[in-house]
Amino acid sequence: MNNFEQIKKKALDKWDSLIHSDIPVIYLGAASCGKAAGANKVLEIIIETLDEHKLKAKIIQVGCIGPCYLEPLMDIVVPGQPRISYANVDEIKTKRIIESYLLKNDPLLKFAVGHFGGEDKQLTNGLPKFFDLPMLKPQVRIVLRNCGYIDPEDIDHYIANDGYEGIKKALEIGPENVINEVKESGIRGRGGAGFPTYKKWEICRNAPGDEKYLICNADEGDPGAFMNRSLIEGDPHAILEGMLISAFALGATHGYIYIRAEYPLAISRLKKAISQMNDYGFLGDNIMNSGFNFHITIKEGAGAFVCGEETALIASIEGKRGMPRSRPPFPAIAGLHGKPTIINNTETLGTMPNIIRNGANWYKQYGTQESHGTKTFSLVGKVRRTGLIEVPMGMSLRQIIFDIGGGTQKPFKAVQTGGPSGGCLSEEFLDIPVDYQSLASAGSIMGSGGLIIMDEDTCVVDVARYFLDFAQKESCGKCTPCRVGTRHMVEILESITKGEASPNVLTKLQTLGETVKRGSLCGLGQTAPNPVLTTLRYFRSEYLAHIKEQHCPATVCRDLLEYRILPDKCTGCQRCVNVCPTGAITGPRSETHNLDASKCIKCRACYEICRFDAIAGDAIVIRSKRSDS
Amino acid sequence: MNHDYSGIFSNYAGLEGDLIPILQQVQLKFGYISTQSTKEISKFLKISENQIYGVASFYSQFRFTKPGRHSIKICMGTACHVKGGQILSEAIERELDVIAGESTKDGRFDFHRVACLGCCALAPVVQINDDIYSQMTVIKLQEILGKYE
């Protein structure tokens, strides 16, 4: 272990010289979402500005710290001052902030959102601490502790922040004690089903055979979920250390990371991290001189949601079609190449170093009696503050949506937990605690952690149809209930959104949903009807409005809407006439235009141009057909 | 053997589990999986072309037609759906006279609907080549398409 002490010392020195840097340090949130929001351009401007004024500063690209709505995020540390965070920086702001702060020592606090220092600093007067921001304050960051804080591409940063202490301890206490610690901690699989992690490990450890595999499931296929991506992009070593701990406990010698090919940045960060581990002797043969051998291969998923299912994922790694197979036998007994295999979710593995390092009792202080620890969620949809969050188990949906997420612009309608496999819950459930049991009893699931917030502008029938259509398209086709049943359900939902359904379809939809749920082979089919079954339960009136009144209360379902020109508002500017692809809008300049509903394909072009470019601004409206009569 | 392929194959042991990574490399190199590709892979892995095609066509990543000069991906994730992704998708199909999953007749664009691009906060999102366009509208789309020849 001498070697590790040396490595650690070097890392601490490096980290220290960064914290106490004698030149300014600029941190830029450069995860995929930050890049999509323009972080690359900001980076160029930073470099240009520094060059222009011959300023010296360290630039560090960090992962996502969570609040996506603030992206791109740039933090600046000037020696002797706390780290100050600037949100939504663009090209102009960036240049101004750098010039002002580094040249004139004026931090331009009007652009700042928070700081990372103590309270007493004069400079930051009035500026809240970053982690005191309403979105961050209620959070408990365990697995995300390093995200946005350290340079994910530098293993020394990770080591300096207690990295690889977990595996070090695991090697000292031995596999049985590791499993015991995990058992004590009560952590359950963070991928969705919530199976106690230690149980799986124990089965696999006790399964006969020397060749065992560990797979990290980073095939995050839920639309609207990006926890795994952010975690890997922000702190890849946490997952890799978690894999080491898990593999050591199981007696696995080879590990795979199955990750979506759509996550190129995460993949490249993992590759970099693996090569750094190899350099330090944290991977390969005789890890940390302990005699423990472990190798990791990255497998890129090729675009199939069903491969998030364990047996399908295994088939995919084996080079086959990702079709699930029946269990038993469970992968822990006969998995990859017929050998005992454990598949753990990225978040589960990322949590492991913390549990082992700090002990089960420490971990148990978070969460509820039954569900320990924390869970990450991606908070998206019609919520004010979108982003990635980590909260203790048992926090209520209301706290998450309103305290952390800042609530909705328009009145709240529903929240979908667990992505396409989960359920859609109405306002009355806002006070239930978010844990495995409570969500299940409401007909939903915890899932991997997607939270999609809907307000009154969202049509739940349309959302249910969307999720079912997604499940239907992602169905592998192997078993009948999933392949055919979801298709019938989509057809029925489509007829409802078109206002063509008869009232008895709801019973049929219910029966079909239950058949698919009970009869399907794998988790995809077994959970696919959840969005429909829950919305039928909690939003029945909205279905009935579509069916009986041909009315979509949220004005979303296109067949139930119409576009209208308000004669008293139209100035006859002809902008809409020019963009209409079908010639539905006619009329000479300066006279009220006419919209021929029979030609209108509801492409939205006129609506947009009127709102953004035209003189009137609101002469074209989209409204429910029913309001006619 | 074609040199292009032997370069790719040299990184693999030739096991069945190498099939998907090899297909990914081949697509990266050639833009799509051609009949020539399946033939070469078949010889290397000793797996029939039929099996290879069966595996490749299961995954939405793989394409079997020559891609266009520019690649349009439209996000069909939840956030984008709620914010009008479907309307954008139809606008693209109408503007370019193309069906999702195929290329335009002039080979200028290929068009794909993809699962979440992971930029939910910026929905709806359209990706053309490596450029991501966020908070898209039908009108913006028409302007942007003109930039690509």
Add this chain to the structure above:
Amino acid sequence: MNPQNNKLNITIDNKLYAVKKGSTILNAAQENNIYIPTLCAHKDLTPYGGCRMCIVEVEGARNFLTACTTPVEEGMIIRTHTDQIQKERKEILELVLSEHTSSCLICDEKEACRNSMTTIRKAGVTTGCRYCPNDDKCELEEVVSWLKIDEINHPVFYRGIQVEKNDPFYDRDYNLCIYCGRCVRMCQEVRMANVLAFTQRGRFTVIGPAFGRTHVEAGCEFCGACVEVCPTGSLAEKYNKWDGVAEGEILSTCGLCGVGCQIRIQVKSGKVIGVLPAEDKLVNNGQLCVKGRFSVNELVNHYQRLKKPQKTVGKAILDINWDEAIEIAADKLKDCPPDEFAMIVSPNCTNEDLYIAQKFVRSVMSSNNIDTTARLYYDSGLNDYLNLMKKSSALSDMKNSSAILCLGIDLRYGRSVVGVEIRKALTREAKLITINPNEHSLSLNADYWLKPNPGEVTDYLKTLLKLLNNESQGIKDENLNAISQILKNSENPILIVGSEFLNYPESPEIFQQINQIADKIGAGILSLPAQNNLYGSLLMGAYPELVAGGTANKNPSSTENNTWNTYKISSGKRLKVAYIVGETEPTSKKIADFVIYQNIYPVEQKELVDLSLPAAAFTETDGTFINGEGRIQFVNKAIEPPGVSLPDWKIICKIAQKMGAKDFDFSNVAEIQKEISQNSPRFKNLDKLKRKPQPLPEGITLQANQKQDPRDKKTTASYNLYKKEHVYRGIPLTDKVEGLKKLIAEE
């Protein structure tokens, strides 16, 4: 081992059973005659769990479990048809039916239609509305009626997929497909041909080859295994598409090549409507090739079959009755001197036919002039080929073999069952080496595929021999070194010899070298001749050099160079009477003053024969064959021969008796077998010994023709036809079987 250790106690539907450890719930139930409906499970295939019909309730399990995939556990309590399960099954099956054009299953008029062929719809009286080729053999139909479904509560999705009719032998209508995956698993797991695959996914799943290719293009062997396991009418054999269910099946031996596959001949209304493989652990393991599976019915049911005796009068052909025909034949033969008579007999005939034929030539005609066309087929390599048969091993030996060397053989169409066994061996880590200048069905599977140009084969084999003898010698192909190592270190190696090299002028040397290699490494040889009963023709003595029992003919004339044989048909002495049994006319000129022609099809050029006698095909007669391994196999009569046709032996006996010969009064083949056993003891107690293959006895040698200068047209043999491999009784299968024309190009 105590058998109790292998048993588990479980409860099914409140009854206790002791079942085998490791079996699935479905197996356990079936063994105890408890019905659980299934659509995707099949005894030869790995469990799939797709159709969900076999769900059962297991106490303690969260959900219903599929019986086909769940292994039994001690103390399991299983319920197979509670109300809830039945309801669930019904709902799922309704979903299946909503993807399947199923009016034939749930039509109100179903029973009336079946019983009285009447229907309120405008459908043909003879067909009713039952438009599915799988009518009455549909497994879906069985489950539908078991679950008593008479209504579907869902709209039906018709897929609108074009019916695939461009491949020979079977049509594919994937609108009827229920995605049970049996055909795919059959093709991948059992045949390992990997032609069928699931492509695309979800509801867009399609079954078929890559890029929508036809089966011919995709390398399909047309073994028909997929058709047999299809539970619906998606895959339907073209020829018997509307023939419905067979009335019975007869176990027999296929007569179309030397593998000797065991078959189940499907019979309906006195016709062969199809052939299915028999479960036979030793030869074909429940598999067939395209010839056995798909060409027999077309071959024997053909409208062109010769059904009555005919005589040629001037330019006219007249139908006559047997009495007249026998009288004419006997009359002509009676006056024929022994050396002006000759008989050509087919190596496709049964042993009993062949024995009677040679007995007739020798005892009635006092001649030695009997020969088969095999002499022409093997040509100068004949005797060396027979030497390979003397080392023949059993097909089942491949199970223990760690190295297989295939020489000049393509197993795609003919003998494809051997290809299956080879691929099976490969999954057991056996090594495969093929030597073949052309692309063949094993080129992808082979560890080494050597492609010598014609003329180079002997060099390759010579080098290989030297390497095996540890002599280092200029290596022609660097792979040979590795190959020699594999062969040297192999256990129970097997050499499989095909017909590719027969056409090479150096074929004798090639066969000799193969023989030496086999000696060197102690390998068995599978020669599997094209002629299904070549072995039998030798053992029965249907050659001038051999007598019954396969021993050398002591008659001095038989060894002289001027002995008659099939080479001399056109070049030797003019014959007075020629008797052709089971072959076609040899040349375009008449070969004797009087030609008796006995076969299942009429002669093509009528003027070349004087008397035509209608014979029975192998589906229409009893007897035995001996396959290439040297295994005696039974041929059982499935149907009556067409018209007044008779088995060869019966016709010959009739003529012999008419000529006053004694000892030809056999009334069945058992009597002939008894006589055969006097010379060939293996024919005693045929039942016990029939399964044991024996290599060709050492004593059997024939004089091969000298190597010929191909430019010397004069000495080239007649019957050029016989270089064709896929021939039955002189008739190329491609002439009579429509589908084979598309597959096999034989000049």
